[in-house]
Amino acid sequence: MSDTGTKLSDAEIIARFKDGDVAIFQKLVDRYAGRAYQIAYGVLGSREDAEEVAQDVFVRIFRSLGRFRGDSEFTTWMYRIAMNLARNKYRWNKSRGARREISLQETLSDDETRALIQLAEERPSPDLANELNEFETNVMKEIDNLPPLYREALVMRNIDEMSYEQIAHALGCKLGTIKSRIARAREELRKRLGV
Amino acid sequence: MNARTPRNGCPDRVALSVWADTGADPAIARHVAACPDCRMVVDGYRSFDAAVRRAARPPADLADRVWAACLSAPADSPTIIIPVWMHAVRIAAAALIVGAVTAVVFVLGGSPAARNPALAQAETEGAALAVGLARPTIYIPFAGTGGGYPSLATEPIDSSRLTRVATTDPEAAVPPLPVSLRGSPVVLDNFVHHVWVVGDVRASEHELLGALPESATPLCTNRTDRSVCLKVILADRQLQQLVNRMQDAGWALVSPGLPQPGEESRLLATGKDVVYTVDLVAR
Numbered sequence: 001m002s003d004t005g006t007k008l009s010d011a012e013i014i015a016r017f018k019d020g021d022v023a024i025f026q027k028l029v030d031r032y033a034g035r036a037y038q039i040a041y042g043v044l045g046s047r048e049d050a051e052e053v054a055q056d057v058f059v060r061i062f063r064s065l066g067r068f069r070g071d072s073e074f075t076t077w078m079y080r081i082a083m084n085l086a087r088n089k090y091r092w093n094k095s096r097g098a099r100r101e102i103s104l105q106e107t108l109s110d111d112e113t114r115a116l117i118q119l120a121e122e123r124p125s126p127d128l129a130n131e132l133n134e135f136e137t138n139v140m141k142e143i144d145n146l147p148p149l150y151r152e153a154l155v156m157r158n159i160d161e162m163s164y165e166q167i168a169h170a171l172g173c174k175l176g177t178i179k180s181r182i183a184r185a186r187e188e189l190r191k192r193l194g195v
Numbered sequence: 196m197n198a199r200t201p202r203n204g205c206p207d208r209v210a211l212s213v214w215a216d217t218g219a220d221p222a223i224a225r226h227v228a229a230c231p232d233c234r235m236v237v238d239g240y241r242s243f244d245a246a247v248r249r250a251a252r253p254p255a256d257l258a259d260r261v262w263a264a265c266l267s268a269p270a271d272s273p274t275i276i277i278p279v280w281m282h283a284v285r286i287a288a289a290a291l292i293v294g295a296v297t298a299v300v301f302v303l304g305g306s307p308a309a310r311n312p313a314l315a316q317a318e319t320e321g322a323a324l325a326v327g328l329a330r331p332t333i334y335i336p337f338a339g340t341g342g343g344y345p346s347l348a349t350e351p352i353d354s355s356r357l358t359r360v361a362t363t364d365p366e367a368a369v370p371p372l373p374v375s376l377r378g379s380p381v382v383l384d385n386f387v388h389h390v391w392v393v394g395d396v397r398a399s400e401h402e403l404l405g406a407l408p409e410s411a412t413p414l415c416t417n418r419t420d421r422s423v424c425l426k427v428i429l430a431d432r433q434l435q436q437l438v439n440r441m442q443d444a445g446w447a448l449v450s451p452g453l454p455q456p457g458e459e460s461r462l463l464a465t466g467k468d469v470v471y472t473v474d475l476v477a478r
C-alpha cells in the first residue's frame with residue numbers, strides 16, 4: 001500500500017497509481033480537492049453544487065488517470081475538468097430555472113412549490129451568513145452576476161493563486177485576453193459595489 | 196504592463212490589475228505609492244480578492260468525502276461500440292433463429308415442456324440463466340469488473356435472479372475461457388466487483404468486516420432492497436485470501452470475475468491494490 005512519509009510529486013503519484021497503487025490516489029485528492037471545489041464555487045456560487053462538482057472531478061480523474069499521458073501538468077488537466085464540469089452545472093442550473101423569479105401573484109403548481117422550496121434551500125445557511133460579513137456576501141453576489149467569462153478568470157486568479165499563464169492555458173485563451181478579463185471583472189465589481 | 200492613460204499619467208486598469216497581482220513593475224509601484232486614486236483602486240481589487248478567498252474556503256472534511264465518492268463510484272467497464280445498423284442486423288438474426296427453432300420444435304411434435312410438466316420448471320430456470328449469458332461478451336487479459344470473463348454484473352442487482360442462478364448451477368453462469376487464455380494466470384484489474392449470495396445479510400456484513408485486514412478502511416452502503424454494498428482497497432493477495440474465506444463461510448459467489456475461491460493458480464499476484472466492491476444479497 002502507499003507510504004505516507006515522503007512528499008511525492010504529482011508525476012510520482014500518477015506513476016505509482018499506474019503501477020497499481022490505487023490507494024495513493026488519495027494523496028491527489030488531499031492535495032487538490034479544495035482547489036476543484038474553489039473553482040466550482042467561483043463559477044456556481046453554491047457550496048453544495050461546488051462539492052458535487054469537486055466529487056465528480058475526482059471520480060472522473062480516478063477512472064481515467066491510468067490513461068493520463070502527462071502531456072500537460074496534472075493541475076492544468078484537473079483545472080480544465082473542474083472548469084468544464086462547473087460550466088456544465090451552471091448551464092444545467094440555468095436551464096432548469098434554479099434562479100428564475102416567481103411572481104407573488106401567481107397561483108403555484110406543485111412543481112413551482114417544489115422550485116420555491118429548492119430556492120429556499122439554496123440560500124446560504126444562517127451559519128454561513130454569519131461567517132461571512134456583509135461585504136463578502138455582497139462581493140460573492142456581484143461576482144455571481146458578472147458575465148461568465150469574466151467571472152471564471154477572476155475566480156481562478158483569486159482563489160487559487162493561478163498565474164495568468166496557467167489561467168490562459170486552462171481556459172484556452174491568450175494571455176492578454178485573460179489580463180483584460182480579470183481587469184474588467186474587477187472594474188465591474190468596483191462599480192457595482194461602489195468601492 | 197507599462198500602458199499609461201496619457202491624460203493623467205495613471206496606468207490603465209489592465210496594467211493596474213496585473214500589477215496588483217504580480218507587483219512586477221517598479222514604475223507602477225512608485226506611481227501607486229504616490230497616487231491616492233490608483234491606491235484606492237488597487238485596495239479595492241485586493242479587498243475583492245480577500246473576500247472571494249474567504250467565501251470560497253472548502254469544508255474541512257471535503258477531501259474525505261471526495262475520496263469516499265471515488266471509492267463508491269462504479270468502475271468503468273470495457274465498452275464495445277456497435278454501429279446502429281449492427282443492432283438491427285442482430286435483432287433480425289435473432290428473430291430468424293427463434294422462428295426457425297420454434298418451427299422445428301412444432302414440426303417434431305410440440306414443446307417438450309408441454310409434453311412433460313416437470314420440464315417446464317427447468318426451462319424457466321434455464322431462461323433466467325440465458326438472460327444473463329445472451330449479452331455480447333468481450334475477452335481481455337485482465338480479470339475484475341468486466342474483465343477476464345464476460346461481466347454479468349453491469350445491471351442493477353436482481354436478487355431473485357441471482358439466487359436462482361446460484362442455487363441451480365453456479366458454474367453454469369461462467370462461460371468457458373477461450374482456449375488461448377486458458378491456464379494463463381492473469382493480473383487483476385484495478386476494480387473487482389463480486390456479488391455474493393448469503394443467508395443473513397447483516398450477519399455476513401459483520402463477518403466480512405471482521406475478516407478484513409486491520410489497515411483496510413471499508414465503505415458500506417445499505418440499500419433499500421436490504422442488500423449491502425461494501426467497498427474496500429486490498430492487495431490482490433489479500434483479496435484472494437478474503438474470497439477463499441468467504442467461500443469457507445458458505446456464501447455463494449455468483450460473479451465470474453477473478454479472483455475465484457480456491458483458484459489462486461489463475462491469479463498473477465503482484466501485490467497491487469485493487470478496489471474491491473462486494474454486494475451481499477440475501478438468498
